[in-house]
Amino acid sequence: MKRPYACRTLNPPMLVSELISNVSATxxxxxVQATFLPMDVQVILGIPLCTxxxxxxxxxxxxxxxxxxxxxxxxxxxxxRNRREAWLEEGPxxxxxxxxxxxxxxxxxxxxxxxxxxxxxxxxxxxxxxxDVQAHRHMSDSPCCGLCxxxxxxxxSLVECTSSRxxxxxxNEEITHKIITTTEPKAKQWLxxxxxxxxxKDFVLVAVTLLSIWYARRKAIHEAIFQSPHATHGFITSFxxxxxxxxxxxxxxxxxxxxxxxxETFLAVLLS
Ligand SMILES: [Zn+2]
Numbered sequence: 001m002k003r004p005y006a007c008r009t010l011n012p013p014m015l016v017s018e019l020i021s022n023v024s025a026t027x028x029x030x031x032v033q034a035t036f037l038p039m040d041v042q043v044i045l046g047i048p049l050c051t052x053x054x055x056x057x058x059x060x061x062x063x064x065x066x067x068x069x070x071x072x073x074x075x076x077x078x079x080x081r082n083r084r085e086a087w088l089e090e091g092p093x094x095x096x097x098x099x100x101x102x103x104x105x106x107x108x109x110x111x112x113x114x115x116x117x118x119x120x121x122x123x124x125x126x127x128x129x130x131x132d133v134q135a136h137r138h139m140s141d142s143p144c145c146g147l148c149x150x151x152x153x154x155x156x157s158l159v160e161c162t163s164s165r166x167x168x169x170x171x172n173e174e175i176t177h178k179i180i181t182t183t184e185p186k187a188k189q190w191l192x193x194x195x196x197x198x199x200x201k202d203f204v205l206v207a208v209t210l211l212s213i214w215y216a217r218r219k220a221i222h223e224a225i226f227q228s229p230h231a232t233h234g235f236i237t238s239f240x241x242x243x244x245x246x247x248x249x250x251x252x253x254x255x256x257x258x259x260x261x262x263x264e265t266f267l268a269v270l271l272s
Contacts (some may be wrong), residue, residue: 004040015056018043025051103192111200112207112243119211123154124188128214130157145220154187157217164213166229167236171209175202205240212236 012035013019019035021028026049033041059066062076107124110117122128131152134140145152148161158164159179168176178197184190195203216232219225 004036004044006037008037009035014043017056020049020207025049032134056154100192103195105197108189110207112196112204116207116211119214120191120207123158123190123197123210126154126187128154128157130154147217155185155190158210158213161217163217163220167209167216167232170229170233171205175206188200203237204243208239208243212239 013031019028019032020026027047029045032044036044057066060068060072062072063069107120108117110120126133129139131140131146132143135143143152143160144150145156147163148160150156151179159168168179171179175198178194182190182193182197184193194206198206212232212235216227219227
């Protein structure tokens with residue numbers, strides 16, 4: 001069942017019957033032309049009209065006959081999911097190289113709860129509401145950090161700001177060194193480089209730390225609730241051990257789906 005491409009008017013007729021002349025029982029050509037684009041007008045005027053009096057009914061767009069079927073609803077849901085996944089994974093587009101495609105897949109497979117993975121994705125897409133981004137969108141008066149007053153950016157918020165530095169300083173030296181010496185200006189490349197230069201276990205730790213720093217900053221800036229770097233570090237350690245308990249000792253791959261609920265709840269409780 002085809003749909004018109006677009007309407008030309010702000011308030012198009014709601015019912016098909018409004019497009020039909022009562023007197024002649026034919027399409028109201030003038031109204032059809034005023035409502036739809038020329039290519040749609042041609043198709044609509046070509047549809048033969050029923051001369052019997054049939055009551056109005058809701059038509060299901062995904063079946064030719066207009067009647068709802070579970071099969072077509074299922075197909076529609078699967079197609080929608082596939083489209084969303086392709087979008088989230090940034091499937092091979094004309095501008096993405098194979099290396100980048102691989103890096104995205106790798107990043108997307110990081111064995112962390114969905115909330116952490118979504119945070120990494122938002123970071124790489126510059127969709128974290130840091131003040132520089134907010135000011136650019138005219139949603140903040142100042143592009144400066146709400147904690148220290150320096151110019152804000154994803155890197156400032158998560159790495160350079162004094163409170164964030166203090167959290168990184170409590171991590172093991174190797175990770176701290178990598179965080180400081182990885183200087184890619186773009187968040188996405190910065191994440192990819194970190195991911196390639198460390199073990200999966202360390203990258204999970206980095207991902208959880210980034211999210212924890214972000215939450216602690218939001219609490220401090222928006223609710224004036226200040227968490228000490230040691231408290232943030234303590235949370236990260238508990239979170240990671242919870243993940244490890246869920247994954248089982250010595251197991252390389254974390255069964256996320258089964259771990260998901262408990263860890264999400266844990267995160268919600270600790271961060272609330
Ligand atoms: Zn700052």
